[in-house]
Amino acid sequence: MNVDDYLNLLAERKKISDVKEKIIRRLWGKESNSFPKPWVSSAELLELTGQKYFDRRTRELRDQLGCDIETAYLESCSGHAWRIHSAELADAQDREYLTQSQKNKLFQDASFTCSTCGVQLQPGVRGLQADHKIPLSRGGGNELFNWQPMCNNCNVGKRRACEGCSLDCGTCSWAFPEKHGVRAMFSISEATLRRVDGYAAQTGQSPDNIMETAANYYLDEQEER
DSSP states (O other): OOHHHHHHHHHHHOOOOHHHHHHHHHHHOOTTOOSSOOOEEHHHHHHHHOOTTHHHHHHHHHHHHOEEEEEEEEGGGTEEEEEEEEEEEOOOOOOOOOOHHHHHHHHHHTTTBOTTTOOBOOBSTTSEEEEESSOGGGTOOOSGGGEEEEEHHHHHHHHHHHTTOOSOGGGOTTTOHHHHOOOOOOOOOHHHHHHHHHHHHHHTOOHHHHHHHHHHHHHHHHHHO
């Protein structure tokens, strides 16, 4: 199969834009390249398409048309890269977006607060966004209960965490922070980290539980003074 045959198969499912065709042709590369095709950096795709949100178009190719496209962070590409893993097409899942009124209600019900980090901000490209709790690529749907408000920074972090993940989404704190806690990054010394890991292995507890217990114990001590 050559790239034109592949594009014809996609066109039978849904008409694709010029930008998406550019992405496919670049990811396909030379006809002599075997599968999986070589990695193409995000920087190159950005320059090729001239679209800031080319990655959304690429995910739509995967979700809406079933393209076997994968992404990963590669040091050799100085960031994220993309490739076509095979010419096989999976069942397509239509990516639907909320209407403006649905978005407004989602944000208002959450007091314009990110479900993950708790920051309050207005909607926008660099502000509050509507996110699928369970990604479509992992079997999530477009039902209203599968949406949550998330700031741009957390949305990017969740997207990267989802790439290549095979864990149960139902146990993920990115998807359900109200059940499994909020993801946060703190700087601690390597020695402390080793102590936490060692105690976790010794007691069978999770490092998360140990850190939360330690933090609450310290704060309780401070409040009693």
